[in-house]
Amino acid sequence: MTQGHTRQLIIEAADDLFYRQGFEHTSFADIAEVVKISRGNFYHHFKTKDEILDAVIKTRINRTEQMLVKWEDESATPEACLKSYIRILLTNWTMIKEYGCPVGTLCSELAKLNHSSKKEANKVFTLFRIWLRNQFKQLSHTEDADMLAMHLLSWSQGVATLGNAFDDLQYVKQEVDRMCDWLDRLSKKTT
Amino acid sequence: MTQGHTRQLIIEAADDLFYRQGFEHTSFADIAEVVKISRGNFYHHFKTKDEILDAVIKTRINRTEQMLVKWEDESATPEACLKSYIRILLTNWTMIKEYGCPVGTLCSELAKLNHSSKKEANKVFTLFRIWLRNQFKQLSHTEDADMLAMHLLSWSQGVATLGNAFDDLQYVKQEVDRMCDWLDRLSKKTT
DNA sequence: ACTTAAATAGGACAATTGTCCTATTTTTCT
DNA sequence: AGAAAAATAGGACAATTGTCCTATTTAAGT
Numbered sequence: 010m011t012q013g014h015t016r017q018l019i020i021e022a023a024d025d026l027f028y029r030q031g032f033e034h035t036s037f038a039d040i041a042e043v044v045k046i047s048r049g050n051f052y053h054h055f056k057t058k059d060e061i062l063d064a065v066i067k068t069r070i071n072r073t074e075q076m077l078v079k080w081e082d083e084s085a086t087p088e089a090c091l092k093s094y095i096r097i098l099l100t101n102w103t104m105i106k107e108y109g110c111p112v113g114t115l116c117s118e119l120a121k122l123n124h125s126s127k128k129e130a131n132k133v134f135t136l137f138r139i140w141l142r143n144q145f146k147q148l149s150h151t152e153d154a155d156m157l158a159m160h161l162l163s164w165s166q167g168v169a170t171l172g173n174a175f176d177d178l179q180y181v182k183q184e185v186d187r188m189c190d191w192l193d194r195l196s197k198k199t200t
Numbered sequence: 201m202t203q204g205h206t207r208q209l210i211i212e213a214a215d216d217l218f219y220r221q222g223f224e225h226t227s228f229a230d231i232a233e234v235v236k237i238s239r240g241n242f243y244h245h246f247k248t249k250d251e252i253l254d255a256v257i258k259t260r261i262n263r264t265e266q267m268l269v270k271w272e273d274e275s276a277t278p279e280a281c282l283k284s285y286i287r288i289l290l291t292n293w294t295m296i297k298e299y300g301c302p303v304g305t306l307c308s309e310l311a312k313l314n315h316s317s318k319k320e321a322n323k324v325f326t327l328f329r330i331w332l333r334n335q336f337k338q339l340s341h342t343e344d345a346d347m348l349a350m351h352l353l354s355w356s357q358g359v360a361t362l363g364n365a366f367d368d369l370q371y372v373k374q375e376v377d378r379m380c381d382w383l384d385r386l387s388k389k390t391t
Numbered sequence: 392a393c394t395t396a397a398a399t400a401g402g403a404c405a406a407t408t409g410t411c412c413t414a415t416t417t418t419t420c421t
Numbered sequence: 422a423g424a425a426a427a428a429t430a431g432g433a434c435a436a437t438t439g440t441c442c443t444a445t446t447t448a449a450g451t
Binding site: 029030033107109114116120122131134156160162163164166167168170173174180183184187 | 220222224225298299300304309311312322325347350354355358359362364366371374375378
């Protein structure tokens with residue numbers, strides 16, 4: 010029962026703290042306090058802090074993959090899929106307004122730290138990119154699918170950053186509406 | 201001659217290091233090494249690390265204001281002004297691809313640190329916002345000037361983040377072209 | 392030239408960091 | 422029940438952190 014149980018608790022606590030406080034600003038002591046284990050106990054589950062980070066990134070990748078599959082299962086059309094993506098800005102607004110986008114902020118931090126796991130963290134972006142690209146392809150935008158995917162990715166990324174800085178829900182709603190309009194115009198063009 | 205000279209050197213070194221390494225990951229020792237002064241000497245110029253940060257933010261605000269004025273001086277039309285703004289993505293590409301947008305990344309970091317200077321750092325965003333809004337107003341977009349300003353702000357912000365993550369100049373160029381097109385369509389509508 | 396103030400160096404300080412070691416307890420499997 | 426393995430606690434360790442103190446040197450103003 011305790012098989013890998015504590016390990017999982019550590020990963021979950023670290024995942025949350027890395028997001029809310031940043032990777033570097035989160036210490037072993039911080040995680041230990043949440044999980045309620047002694048600091049020394051860490052070494053049995055993770056030899057270094059970087060190993061925890063790698064585990065956190067892996068779970069984020071898995072969670073993202075599951076979420077993308079779920080969106081496809083729940084949506085009848087690629088348009089609906091894309092709107093599920095756009096909607097996360099509002100779904101996760103309470104977190105975004107305080108801590109920004111979990112994907113973008115981690116990538117930015119690791120870029121500045123010149124951290125060896127930077128590439129791994131970027132994979133989450135790639136997951137979204139490929140998935141979005143696929144949706145656009147299904148909207149018969151075969152030629153420019155990747156460009157449209159990257160465009161939507163950066164658009165939403167920027168809205169998360171600015172929404173966080175200005176703490177302005179009204180603005181985020183406005184941009185979400187614009188994205189949906191943009192999407193509608195896009196699918197009308199070719200359908 | 202040495203009047204505030206060292207102080208200025210400290211600010212410049214900190215400005216650069218805060219951008220490239222992040223605020224928290226930059227230590228007094230790091231700055232001291234660049235400026236070539238003893239660590240103890242800091243206390244004479246800045247009592248705390250936060251004071252250095254405030255000074256850095258102030259110079260960034262000043263530099264930004266100057267840049268915006270310069271853009272207006274050099275540009276004949278508001279369209280040209282807006283294109284100067286869009287072009288920084290390419291002008292500063294070598295830095296952006298390594299360390300992201302200096303404004304956005306600092307705001308994100310301070311948000312996670314729950315730092316008291318977060319609001320000050322956000323002022324740089326506000327400077328751009330107001331300036332962009334003014335340009336759009338001059339394009340006779342009086343009603344939606346602020347919305348357009350925020351839209352361009354988040355767009356470019358997202359491109360900086362994704363450009364940094366994927367290290368993809370081709371993509372950035374593509375988005376810059378799209379922004380220019382978007383701008384052209386916008387000014388044709390009302391002119 | 393002399394006094395006063397500014398600037399600098401060097402180091403002390405407690406606190407915190409990531410890492411690692413060694414006992415002890417708990418669980419698991421036979 | 423007993424042996425082997427996994428999990429946990431507690432603390433040692435050197436290194437680094439931001440902060441702060443006290444001399445000494447340099448510059449400025451009269």
